Amino acid sequence: MATPTTNPTATFKISDLYYVLFRHKWKIIICTMLGLGAAAAVYKLKPPPYQSRANLLIRFVISEGRSMDPGANDTITMSPDGRGATVLNSELQIFTSRDLAETVARNVGPDKVLTGISDSKSLAEATSVVRAGLFAETPRNSSTIEAYVTHPNAEMAQAIMREYVNAYLKRHQEIHRAAGMVGEFLAQETDQLRARLTQTEEQLRAVNAKAGVVSLEASKQAYADQMNRIRDAIFTAQAELAGRISVYEQMTKLLQPAAAEATATEPAPVPPAQIEAYQRVLAQISQLRGREAELLNYFKEGSARIQEVRAQVAEAEASRQQLIAAHPGLARVNTAVVVAAGNRPGGYDPVTEGAQITALQARLKALNAQMEQVRAEAANLDQLEVSILELRRRKELEETNYRRYAASLEQQRIKEAMGDGKVSNISIVQSATPAAQDWMPLRKLTAGIAAAGLILGLAWAFLIEMFLDHSIRRPGEVERTLRAPLFIAIPRLKTALAAGKSRRKLLPAAGSKPVGDADQNAAGSGNGMSLATTELEPFHQTLRDRLISYFESINLRHKPKLIAVTGLGRSSGVTTTASGLARSLSETGEGNVLLVDMTQGQGSAQHFQRGTQIGLDQLLDTRNSAFVRDNLYVVSESSGGERLAKGLPQRFNQLVPKLKASDFDYIIFDMPPVNQISITPRLAQFMDMTLLVVESEKTDRHVAERAAELLTQAKTNVGVVLNKNNPYVPARLQQDSNFFLGA
Template identity: 40%
Template sequence: MNNANGQPTTGGMKITPGDIIYTIFRHLKKIVFFIVIGLGVGAAVYVLWPDTYVSQAQLLVKYVTENREVVSEDGSTRTLSPGGRSSLVMQTELAILRSMDLAIEVDQNATALKETLDPENKLAVITPGTVRGGLTAASGRGSNIISLTFSHKDRALSKPLLDQIIQTYLDRHFHIHQDRGTFDDFLTQQTDQAKARLMQTEEELINERRKAGLISIEQARSNLVAEISRIRQSVNINKADLAEAESIYKQFTGRFEELTKANENAESQEEAGPSLPEEEMILAVRDYERKRTQLEILKSREKSLLTRFTPESSRYKAVIAQIAQTENEINALTTQYPSLFTRNTIEDSIATTNPEEAAQQARLQLTRINSIKSRLNQLDVQMGELQAEASRIDQVELTIKDLTRRKNLEESNYRTLLANLEKNRLSDAQSAGRVSNITILQSPTSPSVAQSVKAKFAGGFAGGICAIGLLWAFLVDIVFDRSIKRPTEIQRNLGIPLFMSLPDLNSKRFKKIKGKASRHMLQQAGRIKQEESKDPKGDFKPTSPTLQAAALSKPTEYGITQSPAKGATAPWDSNHALSEHFEGLRDKVITYFESKNLTHKPKLIGMTGLGQGSGVTTIASGLASSLSNIGEGNVLLVDMTLGHETAQQFYKGKNILNLDEVLESSDDAKMENNLYVVAEGTNGTKLPRIMPQRFNKIMPKLRASDFDYIVFDMPPVSPISSTPRLASFMDIVLMVMESEETNRDVANQALEILTDSKAHLGGILNKTKSRVPRKLEKDLLSQS
């Protein structure tokens, strides 16, 4: 965020070490008061607080066995040792000791101890709150030793209650880490569920085997492989027979054609012997091939039945009987038609000279070829069935193996749960008092007075009250008090350059000049009472602060001030207490003009503030006087605070009156060395008004005058004042703020009002309080 000058401002609340130091020294008395009160209260608490008696003990945690986890098949459990990766074990034990459940159980177990208490003793109280609040359990990092400290206001209860706490802790340790109670019920439920799942899986496995009709997957696959091999062998044999039959068929066909051409007479036919009828021969061959195919099917069925049934089964015996019957029928056909099914007959027939016999043999081989092809088709069908059966066996095998694996896993889980449940039942006989992994290194000691407890309470009260004092100081100074206090806040919070920081003449630091200063300087600072002069009747008494200051120098020209004091001086007097600061402000203003390369004359300087009493008139008068002392030209001071145009001119520290006469005609009033001293009317009459709407008319006269600097004492900034409109004519506008009085938000609002004037702004912090010693003061501007 940037201000009207384009300079960055700090947003939000930013607290620096200098702000903290300033706040402490500003409210030092209040803080010291709270510290004294806190120390007093702490001392009273230390004296009046009843004595607290403590008893101490130590426990050694060697290891912790977690029996709540399900053991593996070998019966192992998980054992954690304190330290290393299992360092959380000690935190768990400390949590058990600090729990409210343990305190409640201690209170319940201390019934016998309560009966021995004196009813009139108000300190002898046993409650869960006193047990938990009085117990302190701690363990060092990486250590497996627990240090216990129990404090109680009754000396007779410290040690017994610590004993009871240790015993209760051992019981709770056993119940938390080793007791199985509800967990055994859960384990029993899990065991029953595992058993039910195992039985269901076994039943599914039996049903799957029954559905598949297999006794053994391996045996069924072995028989199936053998059957497929046999069928493949039969296919090869039949393919060979088919090739043979086709070859013989071709030979007989060729023989028939030869004999037909060579023997066309009836004698050749008469020489041929008797032959079988053609229809009977075809039927015999077809029946023979059908019987052979049926025999092969029956043999295949026999091997298939062996994979599912025993040889003693009725179905298997029936197939064996059919095989025997089919073989007998084939033998009968061979016996009945030896000429058809004997290889020698066929070979001899090829050399026959009878065309009819050759034709008959050709037809016979053609029938045989068709039969062999039918047999091959049937073998292909059987091969497809066997392959489908192989696929089914593979699928059944996958299902059975999956069920078998699930059965083995569930059986293993069931055995593990059953073993763990049985182990827990055997361990239930152990009592909680038999905790072997925790050893008492130090039994509870005799009670002793705990001075540290009283000191903690006393220190807590004292520190709390002191903290309240500090908190109150910081809340007031940083949060609630929004005033500008230090010179650094001008740039940090308002974003405008700081031209000068003027001290408060009533501050403590200024009192140090009291022993060295003259009576005249102390009168200026208001440190000693000034002698009042008589108030002549009929004398003019100017009301303007500038005229009052001018009247101190020349009462015959400007009138007499209200109750003028003897020896009082004007701000432009060289003996004024702030003359050095006025000179510093003058140098800063001149340096600013030089940095901006402003060489025109006159240079217009506006001086305004944010309310009455901020010191605008004094600073404006002092700046004008300081500018006139450099001897480079005339300086004009214009007072615009009362709606009058009261003006003074300065040349080497001397004042000249009446602006209009000087601007219009100054020949008659001209003195030597460019010093103008002209009276306006009678003694102190009112000067003509210079209103904002008429300021444009007088500006050419001001620009054409012989003045080097014109300082305007302007009204405070407000939405209805003329200052924002007049600021646009100024080369620079200096806004005077009073330390610890001017509100920061109001100052920002005033800067926003002056933004439209496009004026260059600067800040002056007046009446700065020196709260911090010079040795600790880090702000250079605050040391002025």
């Protein structure tokens, strides 16, 4: 089972920057050279145009208009300090407008403006050239406009700049100092307004005379007050009339029975004193009932004052009944005597009361007639009010317009007399300067082009490194991606590359034996090692030492130790790594080493044997036939990968006990590449260690990660060998490469 390793966080380090720069240095250098070449071409072929500069100081802006208020001041003075950038930006818009550019092009001449640019004499094209060559700005915390004009011709640049200043001063005056209504138009309009105003005043006087009013508001208030007074008098008369009618009716009902009885019978002899007392009680009752009728006109039925009067009536009635009970003859006393007593205090006269009721009725009739007359007069005034108000508004409007036109006419006459027309609020700080070439923008442009080449190269390199290239390239990526220990990173050797090319040139044709003079020269000279093998020998020995240390660290001491070497594709260096590891293990002299070639081409067997190859079954019977050199034996699995896959796990289960019973210390298996249908993941469960050879810059990290996961699921120890690694970064700048590559 693979030893768990920590998965460090992928952070960008200075070593990563070195790696990207040195790996893609030619891309960066080529792009940089292209940028430098383009910058040199632009600098040589496109010289800067000539420039003429000018500065204008805006102290304040005078803006003239026509106020609706005749007494208002029509001239407004605005300072740039008070309005800030608003005033200066407005002036800048005037200065850079297309209308002003067209005026400049027309004054200078389209043919002169287009000299050296175009053979055309079009005003529109000349305007576009002038406007494209103008640059103007307002510096911060300043009240000036800084402008310059560019043109291929030095004299024309200065002429255009000079004309720009003159045209701007005229345009400024036209915009801010409006001529307004002048001359005969003002005089004619003033006369017409005066005539209309006179006509409106005559119409207003006629309407007022028809309405019979001097002041509309005072007349309306007088009618309202008069109607209120008449209404109050009507209400008072109605109340008094109702009270007198009620008293009259009540007293008539009381006096009629007494008068009839007095007429039918003769009065009984009653003492005069009692008769006088009886008459006083009757008068009191009559007076109280009249008071009650009067109070009913102003108060409700159950009010306290009405209840008090009724209580007094009840007391007086009780006194009358007592007098009648004591002297029954009082009931037949003639009512005429009572009526005759009206001249005394408390007396009641029906004739007088009837006359007063008739007078009140006549008064009410007169008051109602007065109310109708006042209402008719007020309605007539309301009908004329609309005409009066309309004429008043027309008079006010015509009077306002008349005063405004009269003031404008007078102001225009004053301006004409004083000779107004000078621009005093704008000063020319710097007139149009002689034209000169400004090389600074071109230098900045060329520097930017050169820097763009470098940036393009860097962007290209980082794009490939971070997004396009998904291969495993460096030792640090192995443990971070595969989560397996890295035993060694073997560099790509130029000698090994040349030797590989020579062997590929001398390979036999299809159907012939894969043995020839080239293999003999490559593998059998001297001690059986080629020049490339000799250069790789230190790395194979290092792999051997680290593998032995790994077995000791996990306390793996049984013999033989089964080690599988596999990869992820062709030419990844699996055979070379397996052969070199077997050779280095045999050189320790501590035991025998067996190399078993499980691949289809028997590359490991061909590397050592020349002639008939020995199979794994034959090794167990005739061991000496597989002997290659000191302590090293090489065999090939003759059954082939296809037959071995069909017989798994029976065949290998039968061989493993025999192999473990042998006297070999290490058995190295050169396995086929790992994929979904290969036998390698199934055989890995029998191994003590499975070395996965990853080819730098060729093996996809996702494929390698899936292969490591397949081997880990087989419950075997997994180690990684990074082969053909390119140490792009110099040794003094890359510490981790020095460690893994043995620099």
